[in-house]
Amino acid sequence: MDEARAIGTTLTAARPQALAALLRYFRDLDLAEEAFQEACLRALRTWPQNGPPRDPAAWLIFVGRNVALDSVRRRARQTELPPEEILSDTEDAEADVVARMDGAHYRDDVLRLLFICCHPELPATQQIALALRIVSGLSIGQIARAFLVSEAAMEQRITRAKARIARAQSGEGGVPFEPPGPVERAERLGVVAAMLYLVFNEGYSAAGDQTQAREPLCEEAIRLARLLLRLFPAEPEIMGLAALMLLQHARAAARFDTDGAVILLDRQDRAQWNRAMIAEGLALLDKAMRHRRPGPYQVQAAIAALHARAEKPEDTDWAQIDLLYGTLEILQPSPVVTLNRAVAISKLRGPEAALAMVEPLGDRLGGYFHYHGLRGALLMQLGRTREAREGFMTAISLATTPAEAAHIRSHLDGLK
Amino acid sequence: MFYALLCYHQEDVVCAWTKEEDDAVMQKLAVVQERLAKAGKLGPVARLLPTTAATTLRKDQDPPLVLDGPFAETKEQLLGFYLLDCADLEEALGIARELGAANPGGSYEIRPVGLFVDGGARP
Known part of the structure; x- marks a missing residue:
């Protein structure tokens, strides 16, 4: 260097x-x-x-x-x-x-800076862009590439977001510059953690030729989570968040084939998983669980850890994963969590039981790619070919990336 | 004489290296390590995970207290170590300079080893 x-x-x-x-x-x-x-x-x-x-x-x-x-x-x-x-x-x-x-000053300063980027009136994408620009110091060009917009458009977006924050800071609702009390500090940490996970997912959800431009987002989110952890070393949910991101990002090299198509977890070459990241993720999760203050990030990290610990897909402890999704349904109820739980159920009790869990979600997840993808796959396993084909067709129409669509098309080809 | 070479560096800087920069440093270090191994001078080598993964057991109270994070808050953190078989301090310093050329920034603390037990366990 x-x-x-x-x-x-x-x-x-x-x-x-x-x-x-x-x-x-x-x-x-x-x-x-x-x-x-x-x-x-x-x-x-x-x-x-x-x-x-x-x-x-x-x-x-x-x-x-x-x-x-x-x-x-x-x-x-x-x-x-x-x-x-x-x-x-x-x-x-x-x-x-x-x-x-001293350290106390630093930590509230950094937390305030991150928190200011999370202004509730800013849409999520602007919060992310702002944090990447201001806190991480990524160039406008890098951020624009990650969001698939022109540099000029991103420049304008960030300028507007900054103006919005400046207005808020000078008015009544501004974030005060005094050190926060313990309750406020915990609230800020929660909001900032959510924003960091958004940054991560913005990078993680990229596919195909976008992965390269968006990978820095995953790395930045992990770097900032480590920074938060150095400043707030005894927060189990921040440990959980860092563990979750590390365990997911560890699979980066195995997630897409050379054509950019998605490779599902059970087909990934696990030798390509990043062992150091997995070790760090598992260590953080271990530390977090000692606090006996479970939260959504820790539970999700624990699920990711069960996948990371399985040397082969058939070693996966689906019963434990089912239990953890059950906990997550209580901590953070959402039809998407139930949809994920259905995958564990399909492995444990077969496609029929899983389909029974998935069908009632149709009202709320009717416009969701993964709902139709999973439903189609379960119907296919049950030999209900015609319905499976319909499900896959709907999924393709809802796919947000070419890689998602290509993945479902490979299922359709298998139906003949 | 056995020496421990304790590697200190600013962790936030090392964590800010890109994967390519990190790989490049590790590759350069591997070249030096291989030469040392061939010369029979290289003992165990470890790169430690970030201090955020660390836990400290404080024994100055009863029962000992478990704390999250590293033992000491310092500007530079202990990020790894080598054990080396060297004739004297001069040789150990020479090796430290060689490794230092491959790994920018930070410091090496060179500490003679008093007791070494190879328990045989491997990661």
Whole structure:
């Protein structure tokens, strides 16, 4: 890795903390971003000569704050900027910043920054785009590619979302800059966790030639979940969320064939699963369960863990998976959860029992691709070919990606 | 003399490496490791999972307290280690420099080993 690249990685890693602290100083997102940007430019100029600072985030906060204050002053009256040497020799001042910025400060700053991106009036896709732009520092181009829109359109979307947040922040409903109380903090963590899972799923649901452009979304979501965990190390649901994402992302290399078609779990080459990610996911789940405070992310991670632990598809503990989906139905009732449970039932008690579970969901899931896909597959197993074909045709008409449609078409071909 | 080479690095930086960057570092390290193994100098090598996967047992109270996360909050975290059979500190430092050239940033702590038990278990 060359030096510029290494500095780039350091800046990326320091970004959430540095930007979050600058936001607390300036209480204005644009100014905070400008200050961070300027500090990064100075880092690229001075770090190669002076070596990287001991605490990059503190350096960026210190320098960013000074440059931004300078530019504010300069706008007020034309004064000289301090020479660069003074800014790059910041050891003492930096230590001072570090002393005043303990872990508690960092963690509420970062949480606030993430939480501000989750403004309830912003649609989910805008929350995700905003978090990727502001917190992760992904380029507009990268985000635009992930969302299949032009750069100009994405630029406009992010600008609008930022304006929306700026309006909210200056009004009554703004997120306050005081440290939150325990209840507020827990609420913010819940909202931010949901947003991170949205980011992950935006990447995970990609198929075919989109996987490459969207893979960074999965990686970013995992990176931010690890960051949250470092800041809030004893939160079982954050452990569960990180475990869930790691266990799912571990299958990335095995999920699509060379033509980009979906490979279902029981047909995947398990040797291609990422063992280190699975180990980390299982370790986190293990830690989470010790807290005896179950939640939806932990239960979903536990289901993913049962798949990860099975060396061959036939080793899968479907009875346990059925029980876990039963728990999830109580924690987070949803017809989609029941649909997933029906898969476990089909393995345990056969297609007839599973179909009985699936049929009543038709009212609510009639427009859902996976409902018709699973229903068709169960009917096919029962030899009810005509109905199966109808189910598959409906599924194809509802497919959201070519890979989904291709997968169902392969079932249809098998019906003849 | 046996030396432990303890690898410290900023975890958030290592976690921000892309898969390609990570693979490239691991590949370069593997070259050095292979040479050390051939020379009969390489003992066990481990890369540790992120500290977020760590749990700490504090024994300064009774019963011991189980805490989530690593033992100490530090700027750089213990991310892995090597055990090396070296003639002296100079040789150990030389190997550390070689490994360091393949793995940018961070620090190596070189600690002589007092007791080594190979229990035989393998992951």
